[in-house]
Amino acid sequence: MKQEIMTITANRQLAPRIFELTLKGELVDWMDKPGQFLHIRVPQADLLLRRPISINQINHTEKTCTIIYRTEGQGTLHFAKLKAGDTLDVMGPLGNGFDLSEVKENDTVYIIGGGIGIPPLYELSKQLIQKGAKPIHFLGFATKEVSYYVKEFTELAPTYLSTDDGSLGIKGNVGTLLDEHLMSVSQLPQAVFACGNNGMLKKVESLFVDKIDNVQLSLESRMACGMGACYACVCHVKDDLTQEKSVKVCDDGPIFKAGTVIF
Ligand code: FAD
Ligand code: FES
Known part of the structure; x- marks a missing residue:
């Protein structure tokens, strides 16, 4: 996992509330598995938690990747205002893929x-x-x-x-x-x-x-740290009668074999 200030090269609307945002940077070299996600800081001082968004496409030649997001609350509404040339603080790639x-x-x-x-x-x-x-x-x-x-x-x-x-x-x-x-x-x-x-x-x-x-x-889950440290995203393991075993969606997942976790 790396962190980088990536540059936005495009942010276009695909449908009502749905946007496709392209990011350029060295971090793309580390992206390769489908299903991994980026943890993106909202450039607004009062929004402390990063927002997890899945990687939609990876282009190693151009060193770009795209994400597609739907505006929900303050974070994604802020993303929708960004333009080519603006930057985002991005952590990733995260999760197993x-x-x-x-x-x-x-x-x-x-x-x-x-x-x-x-x-x-x-x-x-x-x-x-x-x-x-x-x-x-x-x-x-x-x-x-x-x-x-x-x-x-x-x-x-x-x-x-x-x-x-x-x-x-x-x-x-x-x-x-x-x-x-x-x-x-x-x-x-x-x-x-x-x-x-x-x-x-x-x-x-x-x-x-x-x-x-x-x-x-x-699986989707509310996340905070996005990297296995805070336990905000745990779910239980199936067939564990003690209910003591848990997995973290951000770190052990977000992809799980069917039949292994309770969601
Ligand atoms: P708010 O409701 O204001 O968010 C408040 C807080 O709740 C933030 O910390 C936010 O991160 C968290 N939160 C709210 N909804 C969710 C949610 N559904 N899942 C996790 N945290 C949430 N959305 C997309 O549009 N495109 C994607 O490709 C995508 N990929 C995701 C991949 C993963 C692994 C996860 C866990 C979520 C993904 N989401 C995706 C959902 C996206 O993270 C939330 O819609 C987004 O964080 C909402 O932020 P907000 O500030 O706009 O909304
Ligand atoms: Fe912190 Fe998963 S979000 S452990």
């Missing part, structure tokens, strides 16, 4: 994402394709209006979409999308990678945990 070591050439891999869980899945899909694997994307948004990166994902691999109101893809959530898809296929994928809200992750876990060995879930 998705483990691609067991994925083999020609393996079918389901990539499943919902809402603001989708950004890290883009770099993941690109890296899986580089390995010769065959990803299939399942992406869910609230509405067409707040969807983003649909063209980008579609250009990489087959992409199935759902929206709550049916304005893009099927009407329903990612769970509905998966249920429908699974009825139409005779073979399950070799691996499943997912990032989204807990409800979506629970559905993914219930569908695949007993059937496929390589199911990885990226």
Whole structure:
């Protein structure tokens, strides 16, 4: 993990409340695993805690990386005001990232994402394709209006979409999308990678945990230090009847094998 004052080269709006921000700096040399995140200081004196945001794309040649964020509170609203040439104090890359070591050439891999869980899945899909694997994307948004990166994902691999109101893809959530898809296929994928809200992750876990060995879930948690020191982000380990064993989402995760933690 490193820390650097990185320079913003672009900060463009993709959809209502959704922005794509590009950062340039030496820190990019350290980024390589999809699913890792950056811990970014908000340049506003009264906001002490850094904000965790997933890495969306890494470009080692240009020494740039992108993040995609949705404005929620003061921190992300401040990010939205920044322009090319401004700087951000960035720590990272943090977290374990998705483990691609067991994925083999020609393996079918389901990539499943919902809402603001989708950004890290883009770099993941690109890296899986580089390995010769065959990803299939399942992406869910609230509405067409707040969807983003649909063209980008579609250009990489087959992409199935759902929206709550049916304005893009099927009407329903990612769970509905998966249920429908699974009825139409005779073979399950070799691996499943997912990032989204807990409800979506629970559905993914219930569908695949007993059937496929390589199911990885990226959990979201409120964080403070982001590097394993403060215990703000712990969750319990499954099948630990004493409830004494815990893991830290920031440091041991954010990616966990399905069936191993309670969330
Ligand atoms: P406020 O609500 O004002 O934040 C107040 C405090 O709560 C801050 O310390 C903030 O960090 C924390 N907080 C609020 N919501 C969350 C949350 N959902 N998760 C963790 N901490 C939170 N959001 C994106 O838009 N894009 C991403 O790619 C992305 N990746 C993430 C990766 C990880 C590993 C985690 C843990 C969270 C990620 N988030 C992402 C959520 C993002 O961190 C929060 O939306 C953001 O911190 C909100 O800050 P705020 O100041 O705008 O909101
Ligand atoms: Fe401090 Fe995870 S945020 S231990």
